[in-house]
Amino acid sequence: MTSGTTPGAIARHDLLAPGGPRITPLALLGLGRAKRVFQRNVVVYRRGWIFIVSGFFEPFFYLVSIGLGLSKLVGAVHVGGQAFPYTVFVAPGLLAASAMNGAIFDCTFKIFFQLKIMKVYDSMLSTPLGPSDVAKGELMWAICRGGLYCGVFICVMAAFGYVGTPWVVLCLPAALCVSFAFSGVAMAGTSFMRSWQDFDFVFLAALPLFLFSATFYPLTVYPGWLQVVVRCTPLYQAVTLLRGLDLGLFTWSLLGHLAYLLAMGAAGMAVTARRLARLVLP
Amino acid sequence: MVSARRLFKHFEELVAVDHVDFDIVRGESFGFLGPNGAGKTSTMRMIACMSPKSGGELTVLGMDPETRGPDIRARIGLVPQEDSLDLQLTVLDNLMIYGRYFDLPKKVIGERAASLLEFAQLTERAHDTVEPLSGGMKRRLTIARALISEPDLLILDEPTTGLDPQARHLLWDRLYRLKSRGVTLIITTHYMDEAEQLCDRLVVMDKGKIAASGSPASLIERYSTREVLELRFPPDAGPSRNALAGIAERVELLPDRVLLYTESGDRALAEVGARGITPLTWLVRRSTLEDVFLSLTGRTLID
Ligand SMILES: Nc1ncnc2c1ncn2[C@@H]1O[C@H](COP(=O)(O)OP(=O)(O)O)[C@@H](O)[C@H]1O
Numbered sequence: 371m372t373s374g375t376t377p378g379a380i381a382r383h384d385l386l387a388p389g390g391p392r393i394t395p396l397a398l399l400g401l402g403r404a405k406r407v408f409q410r411n412v413v414v415y416r417r418g419w420i421f422i423v424s425g426f427f428e429p430f431f432y433l434v435s436i437g438l439g440l441s442k443l444v445g446a447v448h449v450g451g452q453a454f455p456y457t458v459f460v461a462p463g464l465l466a467a468s469a470m471n472g473a474i475f476d477c478t479f480k481i482f483f484q485l486k487i488m489k490v491y492d493s494m495l496s497t498p499l500g501p502s503d504v505a506k507g508e509l510m511w512a513i514c515r516g517g518l519y520c521g522v523f524i525c526v527m528a529a530f531g532y533v534g535t536p537w538v539v540l541c542l543p544a545a546l547c548v549s550f551a552f553s554g555v556a557m558a559g560t561s562f563m564r565s566w567q568d569f570d571f572v573f574l575a576a577l578p579l580f581l582f583s584a585t586f587y588p589l590t591v592y593p594g595w596l597q598v599v600v601r602c603t604p605l606y607q608a609v610t611l612l613r614g615l616d617l618g619l620f621t622w623s624l625l626g627h628l629a630y631l632l633a634m635g636a637a638g639m640a641v642t643a644r645r646l647a648r649l650v651l652p
Numbered sequence: 653m654v655s656a657r658r659l660f661k662h663f664e665e666l667v668a669v670d671h672v673d674f675d676i677v678r679g680e681s682f683g684f685l686g687p688n689g690a691g692k693t694s695t696m697r698m699i700a701c702m703s704p705k706s707g708g709e710l711t712v713l714g715m716d717p718e719t720r721g722p723d724i725r726a727r728i729g730l731v732p733q734e735d736s737l738d739l740q741l742t743v744l745d746n747l748m749i750y751g752r753y754f755d756l757p758k759k760v761i762g763e764r765a766a767s768l769l770e771f772a773q774l775t776e777r778a779h780d781t782v783e784p785l786s787g788g789m790k791r792r793l794t795i796a797r798a799l800i801s802e803p804d805l806l807i808l809d810e811p812t813t814g815l816d817p818q819a820r821h822l823l824w825d826r827l828y829r830l831k832s833r834g835v836t837l838i839i840t841t842h843y844m845d846e847a848e849q850l851c852d853r854l855v856v857m858d859k860g861k862i863a864a865s866g867s868p869a870s871l872i873e874r875y876s877t878r879e880v881l882e883l884r885f886p887p888d889a890g891p892s893r894n895a896l897a898g899i900a901e902r903v904e905l906l907p908d909r910v911l912l913y914t915e916s917g918d919r920a921l922a923e924v925g926a927r928g929i930t931p932l933t934w935l936v937r938r939s940t941l942e943d944v945f946l947s948l949t950g951r952t953l954i955d
């Protein structure tokens with residue numbers, strides 16, 4: 371026999387339901403309103419699910435091309451005094467790069483479109499939502515979407531036998547931080563863009579990061595001064611963090627990389643909120 | 653519900669709202685009548701806590717917009733000048749998602765959305781996208797969306813600008829219904845007929861300043877005469893001000909016509925004929941808010 375709701379349960383539910391301040395985990399984090407912005411994305415992308423699925427192919431393309439191609443030409447790579455096959459070395463780097471690219475593509479085009487073309491935020495900001503709720507909500511969405519791709523990426527890595535150690539599971543939460551960092555900065559940057567032409571700057575910034583951030587080879591191949599420069603770049607931080615976790619090479623410096631990424635995301639979020647207020651609420 | 657004292661707003665050099673005072677009370681429908689650029693939208697955005705004031709005092713629903721923005725917006729419905737519907741969503745989802753921004757339970761939003769779609773005559777289009785809707789439908793949906801939170805105060809910024817007469821009258825009908833339900837309305841418009849039809853009280857705004865305020869009838873009484881005689885002449889063939897002296901209390905020479913403000917249009921017309929002035933066409937009509945605006949500023953509302 372299936373049981374219905376007892377009268378007592380209905381009464382409790384009614385007490386909690388209407389409008390009043392409900393204490394949920396998100397509300398405690400100050401994300402109670404931002405959640406609404408997230409939910410809008412869910413509804414929009416329920417219809418555009420193909421855009422989400424298309425993102426799953428990226429890890430296959432990366433890992434297949436590297437696995438079949440490059441790894442045949444390159445021998446073992448030494449990290450932290452240990453030797454690793456090239457595929458194992460490069461996979462977490464590609465994961466970081468993929469998290470960065472996903473965040474940048476998603477946040478720049480989408481946010482510009484919604485801010486300047488569709489004027490989505492104009493109507494959001496005529497409700498109790500404020501600029502920081504909008505910034506947080508869009509970031510929540512970007513991080514979840516990024517996390518989904520990174521999860522798939524890690525599964526593909528595992529399927530191909532490219533993972534270093536079981537610690538690779540830590541790469542997922544770490545990849546969320548990478549996604550947070552780049553999404554935040556990408557959104558902040560987008561808020562300064564005047565036209566689609568300005569997107570050229572995005573590629574101008576993303577491509578060298580992708581190629582030079584010790585993604586494909588260890589930092590030690592660079593001369594000393596260049597090493598210093600590369601160490602400061604955000605993708606290097608992300609690559610090093612994910613590689614350290616994947617290979618199980620735990621050092622205190624990993625916390626430094628993590629802090630760098632979190633600070634970057636928080637700064638991006640704050641700037642985005644301020645810019646939204648300036649642009650939409652003049 | 654809303655009270656402004658020496659409210660001031662500027663954008664860089666440009667003064668948009670220049671020290672205005674007004675009070676809006678519960679249940680009335682209050683109008684801001686003025687031409688483009690008068691500062692109506694800027695004033696609405698300050699009331700809706702979507703634009704910080706540059707100076708003066710403003711209280712909305714007893715709260716200060718600077719510190720209580722989200723609380724005020726929770727109780728306001730805004731129909732902005734430009735429809736800002738969510739084009740990535742369907743008609744129904746526009747209502748559903750907007751209601752979620754107000755933290756309303758889904759069930760409540762669903763019930764309200766159904767009756768609001770009925771109200772906006774969009775029930776059949778519930779699952780269509782917004783893009784192909786006509787201007788009038790989009791406007792009605794925007795109003796329905798603003799009502800989803802059952803606001804105490806509904807702000808309508810030029811609700812019928814750009815609509816054809818039929819769509820306008822349908823919208824007016826919907827606004828009457830809201831008014832009779834006791835919703836406090838703030839309406840901006842540059843159509844004098846809209847202001848006369850919908851507003852209990854209004855302010856006439858020009859260049860950021862309030863030129864006059866009162867009920868439509870009292871404004872007409874104070875700033876105009878009972879009747880107006882409109883005369884049309886061929887281009888550059890109109891009579892001079894001297895030729896018309898003494899016929900009416902006030903004479904306005906516009907590029908395309910001459911307006912004579914008088915208690916009796918017929919008597920003035922007879923006098924015009926007696927002086928041998930022959931217009932192409934003529935018309936005797938009641939004074940309107942357009943005449944009030946003309947007498948206050950020397951310009952027409954729509955140029
Ligand atoms: N965001 C803005 N930045 C600069 N100037 C603005 C802005 N919004 C309005 N203005 C100016 O303020 C003046 C009043 O505009 P507005 O309030 O839109 O008038 P109305 O709604 O009566 O047509 C206009 O001269 C307009 O150009």
Ligand SMILES: [Mg+2]
Pocket residue numbers: 689692693694733809810
């Ligand atoms: Mg306006």
